[in-house]
Amino acid sequence: MKRSRFLPWLGFLLGAAYFLLPLIATVEFSMRIKREAYSFGAYANVLADPAFRQTFTYSATVALFTIVIGTVLVVPAAYFVRLKLPALRPFLEFITLLPLVIPPIILVFGYIRMFNSSSLLPLTSTAQGTNVLLTFGYVTLSLPYMYRAVDTGLRAIDVQTLTEAATILGAGTPTILMRVIFPNILIAVLSGAFLSFAIVIGEFVMASLLNRPAFGPYMQIIGTNKAYEPAALAIIAFIITWGSMGMIQLLARFAPKTTVHAD
Amino acid sequence: MSNDKDVAGLPGDAPARTSFRAGSGWRRGAANVLSAVTSASALGVAPFLLFALVFLILPTLRLVSDAFFDVQGNFTLQNFVLLAQPNIVGAYVVSIQISAASAAIGAFLGLLIALSVGRGGLPGWVRSTAMTFSGVASNFAGIPLAFAFLASLGRLGLLTLILRDVFGFDIYRAGFNLLSFWGLTLTYLYFQTPLMVLIIMPAIDGLRNEWREAAETLGASNWQFWRYIGLPILWPNILGTLALLFANSFGAIATAYALTGSYLNIVPVLLYAQIRGDVLHNANLGAALALGMIAITGLANIIYLIVRARAEKWLK
Numbered sequence: 073m074k075r076s077r078f079l080p081w082l083g084f085l086l087g088a089a090y091f092l093l094p095l096i097a098t099v100e101f102s103m104r105i106k107r108e109a110y111s112f113g114a115y116a117n118v119l120a121d122p123a124f125r126q127t128f129t130y131s132a133t134v135a136l137f138t139i140v141i142g143t144v145l146v147v148p149a150a151y152f153v154r155l156k157l158p159a160l161r162p163f164l165e166f167i168t169l170l171p172l173v174i175p176p177i178i179l180v181f182g183y184i185r186m187f188n189s190s191s192l193l194p195l196t197s198t199a200q201g202t203n204v205l206l207t208f209g210y211v212t213l214s215l216p217y218m219y220r221a222v223d224t225g226l227r228a229i230d231v232q233t234l235t236e237a238a239t240i241l242g243a244g245t246p247t248i249l250m251r252v253i254f255p256n257i258l259i260a261v262l263s264g265a266f267l268s269f270a271i272v273i274g275e276f277v278m279a280s281l282l283n284r285p286a287f288g289p290y291m292q293i294i295g296t297n298k299a300y301e302p303a304a305l306a307i308i309a310f311i312i313t314w315g316s317m318g319m320i321q322l323l324a325r326f327a328p329k330t331t332v333h334a335d
Numbered sequence: 336m337s338n339d340k341d342v343a344g345l346p347g348d349a350p351a352r353t354s355f356r357a358g359s360g361w362r363r364g365a366a367n368v369l370s371a372v373t374s375a376s377a378l379g380v381a382p383f384l385l386f387a388l389v390f391l392i393l394p395t396l397r398l399v400s401d402a403f404f405d406v407q408g409n410f411t412l413q414n415f416v417l418l419a420q421p422n423i424v425g426a427y428v429v430s431i432q433i434s435a436a437s438a439a440i441g442a443f444l445g446l447l448i449a450l451s452v453g454r455g456g457l458p459g460w461v462r463s464t465a466m467t468f469s470g471v472a473s474n475f476a477g478i479p480l481a482f483a484f485l486a487s488l489g490r491l492g493l494l495t496l497i498l499r500d501v502f503g504f505d506i507y508r509a510g511f512n513l514l515s516f517w518g519l520t521l522t523y524l525y526f527q528t529p530l531m532v533l534i535i536m537p538a539i540d541g542l543r544n545e546w547r548e549a550a551e552t553l554g555a556s557n558w559q560f561w562r563y564i565g566l567p568i569l570w571p572n573i574l575g576t577l578a579l580l581f582a583n584s585f586g587a588i589a590t591a592y593a594l595t596g597s598y599l600n601i602v603p604v605l606l607y608a609q610i611r612g613d614v615l616h617n618a619n620l621g622a623a624l625a626l627g628m629i630a631i632t633g634l635a636n637i638i639y640l641i642v643r644a645r646a647e648k649w650l651k
Binding site: 077079081083090091094100146152153155156167170172174175176178181183208211215245249267270276277280295305309316317321 | 377
């Protein structure tokens with residue numbers, strides 16, 4: 073029986089239109105800064121703004137630390153749970169789901185209560201401490217993505233055999249983790265890292281409530297003060313998101329695809 | 336303790352030995368876990384657990400407990416009574432409405448797109464394009480999304496102008512406002528719909544061709560296949576994803592804040608204003624407000640987990 077392809081095409085095209093039209097409109101809007109002709113003036117203004125560079129660098133730096141700390145926390149935990157403590161697995165999965173249940177605004181509210189200047193760990197009383205707190209907050213936000221990425225990576229390699237082989241050759245646990253396991257799941261870690269980057273770079277509510285000079289709050293300020301620059305910023309942010317997702321897709325091609333043993 | 340009772344309660348030798356063996360097995364298991372926990376593996380998992388405890392569990396519990404105390408530190412349920420004031424109830428109602436509307440419409444549109452792309456017999460590149468774009472669009476949220484919609488459907492947005500000048504239809508005169516319930520819902524659909532596509536696609540891939548062939552052999556029409564076979568199988572997945580989409584938009588604030596400021600009274604925006612400037616004049620009322628949010632997103636996620644566990648039975 074041959075089915076008509078008209079409706080599927082219509083569904084796809086309507087979907088495509090819904091997602092492309094706002095982008096086209098944003099590009100058009102961002103180029104309206106001069107009355108007489110389209111120009112890239114808004115982009116030039118944004119890129120020339122020192123505050124743009126500072127906040128972007130700040131957020132990119134925080135994102136980098138987030139990725140490093142997230143990797144250091146998640147890789148050993150996921151490795152040992154897979155290898156020796158499978159009983160803990162549902163528990164870890166539950167914990168890494170929590171940041172999707174508890175909205176960031178709630179987390180940061182809890183941070184402000186828990187780490188204020190009169191608490192045991194007064195992180196918010198110094199700028200440096202607040203930077204650390206913001207980074208840890210972002211690590212928390214990225215846990216669901218990081219853990220799933222790493223766990224998928226570990227599933228695709230034979231953790232047991234690799235560990236045994238390395239142990240026979242005389243490697244200790246740190247060596248196994250860093251020189252055997254990590255290189256094998258590097259692609260999975262990187263895809264988690266790019267997703268984390270995409271989430272962290274424009275994050276607004278945590279940075280804003282912790283009063284850090286991040287890219288998200290900067291965009292919000294530009295949004296209330298300028299007309300065409302916000303549209304240019306939206307396009308820049310879209311390109312960053314697209315770039316991160318593109319990297320993940322690209323990396324997926326290099327990832328090992330065979331499952332050695334089923335779970 | 337339980338092991339002793341087992342042995343004492345059982346007459347004869349053999350059953351007692353069995354029970355003893357079971358007991359020792361349990362003990363050996365516990366000992367294994369214990370020795371494993373005290374070894375290197377514990378060292379690997381401990382930092383993760385400690386981090387989750389300090390930066391995820393404790394801050395949340397702190398808010399939960401704050402909600403039950405007054406500012407002087409006495410136990411009280413007054414904070415929950417105060418939640419009943421009109422502007423807070425109003426905020427919850429609008430938040431729930433926007434989340435429900437954007438989840439329902441997003442799930443419906445996402446399902447249609449996923450079915451079109453996944454089972455419509457379209458060329459392969461259509462599917463991979465749709466999936467890539469869904470990955471990007473579902474992560475394109477927050478402040479830039481608000482800017483994009485202002486540039487599209489704001490008073491001077493391109494689509495607004497085209498509709499007005501080319502089609503003679505002034506959406507603002509017709510009562511549309513981007514800074515409103517429907518404006519925000521429409522904006523949220525930009526990430527809700529692709530999220531639905533991403534989550535539901537594996538379930539759609541799980542629909543076996545044999546089922547369709549069997550239905551067709553028995554003379555079922557296209558409509559009958561979806562009505563009696565396809566949708567009932569997908570239903571738990573759809574319901575579960577609906578709950579997830581609901582939670583996803585319920586906690587979102589950046590888009591709403593950049594789009595409407597505090598013009599639209601929704602819970603996360605109210606909570607943001609409370610944290611910033613104590614607009615409710617009671618710090619612990621803020622905690623109760625937060626607890627209400629956790630309860631709602633938590634409930635939505637519990638529904639998701641239960642329904643997903645049921646759905647997985649079918650799609651193995």
